[in-house]
Amino acid sequence: MSKRQIAxxxxxxxxxxxxxxxVSCKTQWTNRNGREYMYWNNVETKPGPGYPKQWExxxxxxDEQGNLREGVVPSRTSDYGTPWDYNLEDIKSxxxxxxxQPLKVGPNWDEDQxxxxxxxxxxxxxxRICNHCSSPGCxxxxxxxxxxxxxxxxxxxxxxxxxxxxxxxxxxCPYKKVYFNPKLYKxxxxxxxxxxxxxxxxxxxxxxxxxxxRFVGYLDDVEGQVHKLVYKYKVALPLHPEMGTQPNVYxxxxxxxxxxxxxxxxxxxNSERIPINYLESLFGEGTREALKVVEAEKExxxxxxxxxxxxxxxxxxxADMFRISDTPQQxxxxxxxxxxxxxxxxxxxxxTTTTTTTTTTPTR
Amino acid sequence: xxxxxxxLALAIHAGAAASPATDRFLxxxxxxxxxxxxxxxxxxxxxxxxxMATSVVVAPQSTVTLNDKGANAFRQSPAPGNVVVRAIAxxxxxxxxxxxxxxxxxxxxxxxxxxxxxxxxxxxxAFGAGQRLPYIGMGDAGSHVVVHMVRAMDQGKVTTRHAxxxxxxxxxxxxxxxxxxxxxxxxxxxxxxxxxVRPLKAPEHSVxxxxxPIAFALWDGARDQRGGNKVLSAxxxxxxxGRAPDATYVAELAFGYGDGDVGDAARGQxxxxxxxxxxxxxxxxxxxxxxxAPELTNVGVLSSYSYLRDSVMTPSAALVPNLNVNxxxxxxxPKDDNGAHAHGSLGAFAVNDGSGTAQSVMPGFGAMPxxxxxxxxxxxxxxxxxxxxxxxxxxxx
Numbered sequence: 001m002s003k004r005q006i007a008x009x010x011x012x013x014x015x016x017x018x019x020x021x022x023v024s025c026k027t028q029w030t031n032r033n034g035r036e037y038m039y040w041n042n043v044e045t046k047p048g049p050g051y052p053k054q055w056e057x058x059x060x061x062x063d064e065q066g067n068l069r070e071g072v073v074p075s076r077t078s079d080y081g082t083p084w085d086y087n088l089e090d091i092k093s094x095x096x097x098x099x100x101q102p103l104k105v106g107p108n109w110d111e112d113q114x115x116x117x118x119x120x121x122x123x124x125x126x127x128r129i130c131n132h133c134s135s136p137g138c139x140x141x142x143x144x145x146x147x148x149x150x151x152x153x154x155x156x157x158x159x160x161x162x163x164x165x166x167x168x169x170x171x172x173c174p175y176k177k178v179y180f181n182p183k184l185y186k187x188x189x190x191x192x193x194x195x196x197x198x199x200x201x202x203x204x205x206x207x208x209x210x211x212x213x214r215f216v217g218y219l220d221d222v223e224g225q226v227h228k229l230v231y232k233y234k235v236a237l238p239l240h241p242e243m244g245t246q247p248n249v250y251x252x253x254x255x256x257x258x259x260x261x262x263x264x265x266x267x268x269x270n271s272e273r274i275p276i277n278y279l280e281s282l283f284g285e286g287t288r289e290a291l292k293v294v295e296a297e298k299e300x301x302x303x304x305x306x307x308x309x310x311x312x313x314x315x316x317x318x319a320d321m322f323r324i325s326d327t328p329q330q331x332x333x334x335x336x337x338x339x340x341x342x343x344x345x346x347x348x349x350x351x352t353t354t355t356t357t358t359t360t361t362p363t364r
Numbered sequence: 365x366x367x368x369x370x371x372l373a374l375a376i377h378a379g380a381a382a383s384p385a386t387d388r389f390l391x392x393x394x395x396x397x398x399x400x401x402x403x404x405x406x407x408x409x410x411x412x413x414x415x416m417a418t419s420v421v422v423a424p425q426s427t428v429t430l431n432d433k434g435a436n437a438f439r440q441s442p443a444p445g446n447v448v449v450r451a452i453a454x455x456x457x458x459x460x461x462x463x464x465x466x467x468x469x470x471x472x473x474x475x476x477x478x479x480x481x482x483x484x485x486x487x488x489x490a491f492g493a494g495q496r497l498p499y500i501g502m503g504d505a506g507s508h509v510v511v512h513m514v515r516a517m518d519q520g521k522v523t524t525r526h527a528x529x530x531x532x533x534x535x536x537x538x539x540x541x542x543x544x545x546x547x548x549x550x551x552x553x554x555x556x557x558x559x560x561v562r563p564l565k566a567p568e569h570s571v572x573x574x575x576x577p578i579a580f581a582l583w584d585g586a587r588d589q590r591g592g593n594k595v596l597s598a599x600x601x602x603x604x605x606g607r608a609p610d611a612t613y614v615a616e617l618a619f620g621y622g623d624g625d626v627g628d629a630a631r632g633q634x635x636x637x638x639x640x641x642x643x644x645x646x647x648x649x650x651x652x653x654x655x656x657a658p659e660l661t662n663v664g665v666l667s668s669y670s671y672l673r674d675s676v677m678t679p680s681a682a683l684v685p686n687l688n689v690n691x692x693x694x695x696x697x698p699k700d701d702n703g704a705h706a707h708g709s710l711g712a713f714a715v716n717d718g719s720g721t722a723q724s725v726m727p728g729f730g731a732m733p734x735x736x737x738x739x740x741x742x743x744x745x746x747x748x749x750x751x752x753x754x755x756x757x758x759x760x761x
Contacts, residue, residue: 005702059433066693066708067655070433073588076476134704140690141431143592145533154702164525164535166591167476171432182474185523219702244693246703 002154005134006197006324008206009215009229009236010127011252011313013294017111017125019043021205021214025129028193028204034183037082039107040190041205043127047115047278050126051107052079052176061137061174061243068140071171073180081106119261122273124254126282127213129205130177130190131239131247132156138189141172153218154248155192163187174243200325202318212315217323219248224323225312226250233297233309235290237283252313253279253287255294385625386611389618390603393668395420395578397451399605403459404452407548407557412461415450420580422447422595423665423748427501427658428532428687428711430592434477438587445595447483447580453604458571459561460485460602462580466556469549470585471516472523479590480523482583483547483558484513489528489569491577493613496674496681497599500579500666502529504683505722510540510569514547514558516585522547531685532592542566574607575614592687598666620669620741627735632743635736643726646747655692655710657726658684662748672741677732679724684713 025041044050052058052074059071074080085100114123132149136156139147146162147169149155158169158178165185169178178189193203201207206214217224219231229236229252236250256272256279280287297309315321395418404411422445429436448463462483472480488498489508498507513525526540543566546559564572581596583589601617603609620626641650643657663672674682689712693705700706714722729737 001700001704002702060431062693066695066705067653067710068431068691070431070436072433073477080476134700134702135690135693140688143430143533143687144535145688162536164591168430168432168591170476180476182472182476182478185472244705246699246705248702 001134002149003151005154005219005248006132006192007217007219007226007230007248007250008129008192008203009226009250009252011213011215011315012124012126012254013252013313014211014213014315015043015125015127016211017043017045018210019108020208020210021127024204024208025190029191034181035179035188037076037080038179038181038188040177040179041127041129042107043125044108045111045114045123046126046282047123048110048113051081051128053081053105053109054079055176056240058176059174060141060172060176061240061245062135062140063244066244068137068172069174071137071141071174073167073170074176076182078105081109116273119265120273124274126239126251127205128175128177128239129203129249130156130192131175131245131249132190132192133248134246135244137172137174137243137245138169138178141168142166143168150194153192153194153197155194155197156189157191157194158187158189160184160186174240174245175247197324202322202324206322207318212318212321215312215315215321221323225320226323228308228312233293234286235293235309237286237290239282241284251283252294253283253290255291385618385622386614388621389614390601392621393598393600393617394418394603395449395451395600397453397458397602397604400452400454402454403457403561404461405561407461407546407559411452412450415452415461418449418600419446420449420597420600421445421665421749422580422582422597423662424595425501425592425666426661426748427663427666427684428592429654429659430687431691432588432593435588435590435593438589439593445582447582447597449580449600451602453564456564457561458564458576458602458604459559460578462558462560462582463555464582465554466584466586467554468586469516469551469556471518471520472585473518477588479583479585479588480516481556481585482513482515482590483556484511484581485560486511486579486581487569487571488577491575491613492573493610493616497577497617497668497671499531499682499684500596500598500671501532501684502535504531504685506683510538511535512540512543512545512560513581514545514560515583516547516549516556531683532687533685538568540566540568571602571604574604574609575617576602576604577617578602596666599668617668617670619673620745625738626669626742626745627738627740629739629742629746631736632739632741635740636743640740653710658713660744660747664745664747664749666748667744669741669745672744673737675726676728676737676740677730678728679726680722680728683722683724685722686712686714 021041022043030038030040042051059069061069063069087095087098091097112123114121116122132155144162144164146159163186167180169187178187181188202216206216215225217226221227230250235252238247238250256274256276259267260271260273262268297307301307301310396416398415424439450461452459470481472478486509498504498509503509508528508530511527511529515523517523524545526538527535528538529535542563544561548557577599579597579599581594583594643652644660646660671682689707692708692710694708697706715725717723
């Protein structure tokens with residue numbers, strides 16, 4: 001649908017669930033004007049119901065024949081969860097801390113719960129933004145033609161001039177990453193920080209990530225780390241590929257270790273603490289192969305051999321992790337443009353599909 | 365009172381009635397507009413009692429299926445109903461009052477899954493002799509409509525939307541602020557009333573004519589209805605007072621009410637089942653995947669005789685616009701460089717053949733004997749017709 005596609009890779013082995021990404025997104029985009037309940041970026045604990053609660057069972061996406069599936073529109077109060085107040089004034093006079101509203105569900109209600117029994121319990125974090133899919137369910141569902149993919153980078157946006165707040169996009173997104181703004185009576189979603197992208201900067205969530213788990217670049221940029229992780233090493237996989245929307249956020253799945261313990265507290269060799277079947281249910285059939293590659297490259301590095309993959313995953317430099325503009329010259333031109341012109345899309349890239357950028361100069 | 369006029373008209377027709385086709389048409393599809401020095405300004409104005417109440421049949425939009433599980437579940441129990449229409453013209457203004465049953469008062473209360481009860485009227489941008497009526501579902505590329513909608517909001521507020529449209533998905537907000545609206549819940553009768561008052565001559569649109577086509581749509585928030593999930597009527601005509609109708613235009617609109625216009629529904633059914641159900645579906649009946657062609661369950665309520673005739677003989681001249689072709693992927697075609705699927709042929713009712721105008725993918729049956737077309741039209745017109753029920757109680761304001 002678009003000429004080029006920008007993508008993000010998240011290395012789940014390094015996500016510590018600190019929610020810095022969530023906060024950077026919220027303070028930039030969703031702390032006001034009807035968006036207060038929304039988390040365009042959230043970090044949920046897996047296994048678990050996630051955000052909104054049980055989103056994986058809410059339909060949307062495409063069936064095996066490629067037909068858009070029915071889906072549901074989540075409820076703000078029972079599925080997303082809303083903030084609540086505490087009696088903070090009263091605790092000064094010795095009262096116990098108490099919530100002022102009945103607590104039913106919150107956006108991260110099941111944090112760190114995971115699955116399995118001690119000492120073999122397990123959990124990992126799954127940060128989620130809009131996947132800016134190549135075949136978006138939201139775009140297919142909109143009866144108004146209000147949702148579009150930008151030609152120059154494939155970012156999926158909602159045209160508020162055309163959006164009538166009908167919410168079929170929310171039902172159509174299998175990841176439940178479109179939100180209804182009740183104040184504006186319009187649907188809204190992660191915009192991949194496109195004003196930052198147009199200035200050559202990565203999305204705020206990626207820039208602020210403490211664990212440096214996020215890589216951003218164009219899929220057709222063969223020199224880029226995103227391209228290498230997705231196509232060269234095939235260690236970065238889309239979430240729930242069976243939904244048929246071809247997501248453009250990719251995940252390096254978590255390694256299944258450390259080993260489980262037996263009844264005597266001894267490690268069971270080659271045991272999988274995180275069941276691979278579970279990981280496969282999230283990341284599809286490439287999961288086992290991806291984990292094998294990461295393990296093998298890890299071993300190489302342990303043995304003192306060079307490993308490009310390990311060097312990439314270590315994430316030495318933002319400059320290498322984020323390859324957004326082709327050349328510093330082009331960037332400079334964008335910076336020089338008068339302010340009014342900033343609203344228009346970035347200049348068309350000369351490189352379109354399989355041709356690649358040859359620059360090795362990082363943008364930041 | 366025009367209760368289930370279609371049934372009535374067919375009955376009259378079968379009995380070789382003496383009255384001319386235009387009289388039968390105006391009796392069946394006409395809404396008599398009263399005359400008053402001024403249009404009553406509010407929904408509860410006693411002045412509305414002077415207007416003749418016309419009951420118009422509405423049926424669920426089922427031509428295309430949208431993707432909301434909740435709304436679709438409610439569609440499994442479709443409820444053909446009616447809306448009572450009253451209209452009054454003053455020397456300068458036209459007022460249309462709608463009234464309909466609704467068990468619950470649903471307002472948009474600021475929740476992600478809350479939907480307000482709504483109503484809308486639709487009128488062609490251009491109408492008159494030689495001008496065919498637009499497609500009932502928000503017009504088509506060749507024949508545009510103006511739409512005015514009211515929606516019940518929180519704390520007794522009402523939102524009004526004005527728009528122009530040329531088919532599904534094309535609805536575009538327009539600053540038609542000369543249309544004044546109102547909407548109020550009647551707790552005693554459990555009925556909504558919605559009011560639309562406009563100048564006869566507005567800068568962009570005039571209704572200063574003897575015959576003005578109009579159609580109605582209602583949305584029930586309790587059934588998660590919004591957008592394409594709604595009930596709607598076929599085209600009707602407002603008969604404004606003190607003006608002589610253009611005989612040519614009325615004769616064009618009256619197709620279906622003349623002797624021999626429409627054939628035998630039983631014979632038509634056999635043909636529809638043998639031919640049309642190869643691509644179309646009527647609920648569970650049909651041999652094709654859903655969305656290959658417009659669904660026909662309620663086509664008889666939503667369409668005029670002439671539309672049904674044209675859609676059989678010259679489908680490209682009676683086009684059902686595409687909803688969103690991306691709802692169906694073609695998995696047999698290769699993906700593009702970014703992994704995007706090509707869209708499939710399902711849901712693509714209209715294709716651009718390079719001539720610049722969209723063509724229907726349906727083959728035309730222009731060569732079919734007229735008697736057989738008349739039989740098919742007779743059967744299609746029975747589809748979705750409301751079972752006979754008494755006129756709405758409490759229709760007097």
